[in-house]
Amino acid sequence: MEVNFREAGKITIIDLVGSIKTNEDYDVFKKSIDEAVSKGKTNVLLNFKNVNFINSSGIGRLILAAKRISEDNGNLKIAELSDDLKELFTFTRLDTKISIFEKEQDAIESF
Amino acid sequence: MNATTKGKVLIVDDEEDILRLLSRALSKSGFEALSTSSALEALVLIQDNPISLVITDIRMPGMDGLDLIKQMQEINPDIPIVVITGYGDFSTASSALGRGAFYFLNKPFNIKTVVDVVNKGMRLPSRAVATKKAIAHTSITMNFDIPMEMDVVAGVSYQVSRAACNLGYSKHCYSLCVPFIIDELLTKEISHGLERNFDGSAGMSVDMNSERIIIEFQSNEGIFTSESFPSPLEEINFEDEQLLGMMMVRHFSNELNFSEDGKLVKATIYNEP
Numbered sequence A: 001m002e003v004n005f006r007e008a009g010k011i012t013i014i015d016l017v018g019s020i021k022t023n024e025d026y027d028v029f030k031k032s033i034d035e036a037v038s039k040g041k042t043n044v045l046l047n048f049k050n051v052n053f054i055n056s057s058g059i060g061r062l063i064l065a066a067k068r069i070s071e072d073n074g075n076l077k078i079a080e081l082s083d084d085l086k087e088l089f090t091f092t093r094l095d096t097k098i099s100i101f102e103k104e105q106d107a108i109e110s111f
Numbered sequence B: 001m002n003a004t005t006k007g008k009v010l011i012v013d014d015e016e017d018i019l020r021l022l023s024r025a026l027s028k029s030g031f032e033a034l035s036t037s038s039a040l041e042a043l044v045l046i047q048d049n050p051i052s053l054v055i056t057d058i059r060m061p062g063m064d065g066l067d068l069i070k071q072m073q074e075i076n077p078d079i080p081i082v083v084i085t086g087y088g089d090f091s092t093a094s095s096a097l098g099r100g101a102f103y104f105l106n107k108p109f110n111i112k113t114v115v116d117v118v119n120k121g122m123r124l125p126s127r128a129v130a131t132k133k134a135i136a137h138t139s140i141t142m143n144f145d146i147p148m149e150m151d152v153v154a155g156v157s158y159q160v161s162r163a164a165c166n167l168g169y170s171k172h173c174y175s176l177c178v179p180f181i182i183d184e185l186l187t188k189e190i191s192h193g194l195e196r197n198f199d200g201s202a203g204m205s206v207d208m209n210s211e212r213i214i215i216e217f218q219s220n221e222g223i224f225t226s227e228s229f230p231s232p233l234e235e236i237n238f239e240d241e242q243l244l245g246m247m248m249v250r251h252f253s254n255e256l257n258f259s260e261d262g263k264l265v266k267a268t269i270y271n272e273p
Helices: A023-038 A056-071 A083-091 A104-110 B016-028 B039-048 B065-075 B090-099 B111-122 B124-135 B151-166 B171-195 B241-252
Strands: A002-008 A011-020 A043-054 A075-079 A099-101 B008-012 B032-036 B053-057 B081-085 B103-106 B139-147 B201-209 B212-218 B255-258 B264-270
Touching (some): A002 A023, A011 A023, A011 A056, A011 A104, A011 B090, A023 A056, A043 A056, A043 A083, A043 A104, A043 B090, A043 B171, A056 A075, A056 B171, A056 B241, A075 A104, A083 B171, B008 B016, B008 B039, B016 B032, B016 B111, B032 B039, B039 B065, B053 B065, B053 B111, B090 B103, B103 B111, B139 B151, B151 B212, B171 B201, B171 B212, B171 B241, B171 B264
Parallel strands (some): A011 A043, A043 A075, B008 B032, B008 B053, B053 B081, B081 B103
Antiparallel strands (some): A002 A011, B139 B201, B201 B212, B212 B264, B255 B264
């Protein structure tokens, strides 16, 4: 997996590219969250437009990241899930734990 | 289409140099080249012209190559697509292949390679017609003897997904249901084996035809009991990744059967119309 960072005002947008299913992917993801938090950026938006797969361990890492950012009084949100991942996030009820938006702009405005 | 050309190729890239280079090379090789720096304009060209193949960059301002591929699937899913990616950008290339591209070229690319790939792409549509006819008469059996290593999971999942794709399964089946089931079952068995320093392997067999896929998984220590696969209606503890994974297996299977000793689990996925 690859990550790219963007800023939208006080919000850090992390573009995730690829899949979240191997130990290497989990490391890359964790480091991206660590990097944001270490710079005091606690409003984080994960853009999933280019993510094609995530397994249960990847979902677990998402939850941990959301928890960590929440403990720093921040917010983690998600935008632009594919239809496949939307199905996954809905039936696991992950959408009740992390705010999910169709469009990035709507997510940005919600912070 | 001009009768003297080998086909019309559309090139989409925001770099003018690339457009010029590829247009010139493809014209010299007997193709009719159209070019544009805009993915939006590319969609219009595809609708208005008999395009035989598209070469597209991925990273472009505005609509990017991945979005272009997605939109193209709505207009004409039979047009072969080649993507151009940055050097070493295999994640993006993989995403593009997953969305329907049949080849990717890393920059900087060799012009001869581009022409070879275009020639190969031109043969794909006729091959697709013949393949469709053969699918109804095809069944595939795969047997795996998987070592206790997490690194092999992605490769096994890819093999089965690819076979399902070739047999005409829906994208929902081969890109979501199949890899989830295999990834979660294998990960659970291998994790269990690693914790117990098990020095063996996990057995998995796949039997598929154009109507259904049966994935049969053997657990060395009988960990696949019905209790380990919670119903989606149950409250989920997200910190229990394994339980979450097994719930996903149940959701993505049309049928799930277990042996009483927990050593065998069989997941069946039916092809969607």
